[in-house]
C-alpha cells in the first residue's frame with residue numbers, strides 16, 4: 711500500500727493518490743517525556759482534486775482550534791496543511807483516529823452554530839481580514855456528511871465502489 715519511507719516528513723511517504731478523503735488518519739506517534747503524543751491527519755478534501763480557499767481554511771482553523779479545546783484538554787495543536795486539503799491535530803495520550811474523529815465532529819458541530827470567527831481582530835490574528843465564516847460552514851457540513859465510522863477509512867480500497875460515490879471527495883471522480 712504505502713511505499714518505503716524515503717523522507718523525514720511522514721506525509722511525504724503517504725501515497726496521496728490512494729486516499730479517500732474526508733478521513734482521519736494517525737500520521738505519527740511519539741513518546742515525549744514518558745507521554746505519548748499522537749499526530750492526526752484530518753483530510754477534508756481529496757488531494758490534488760480540491761482544496762479549501764485560504765479565507766475559509768483560516769476561519770476553520772480559528773473555529774476548530776478554539777472549539778475542540780472545549781471538548782478535551784488533550785489537544786496540543788491544530789493547524790492547517792499548507793496544501794489546504796486539511797489539518798493536523800496533535801494530542802497527548804493514547805488517542806485513536808475514532809476518538810479524533812469524534813472530537814472533530816463535535817468541533818465542526820460548533821462551527822455550524824458559530825455566529826462569528828473567534829480571534830478575528832487585528833489584536834488576535836495575523837491576517838484578520840482573510841476570513842470566511844460561511845465558507846468554513848460549507849466545508850464543515852461537507853466533512854460532517856461522512857459518518858464518523860467511515861472517517862477511519864483512509865484508503866479508497868477500504869470502500870466498496872458504490873460507497874465511494876457517496877463520499878464528497880469522490881463525487882464525479884472515476885476510479
Ligand SMILES: [Zn+2]
Pocket residue numbers: 768772834835836837838
Ligand atoms: Zn488568524
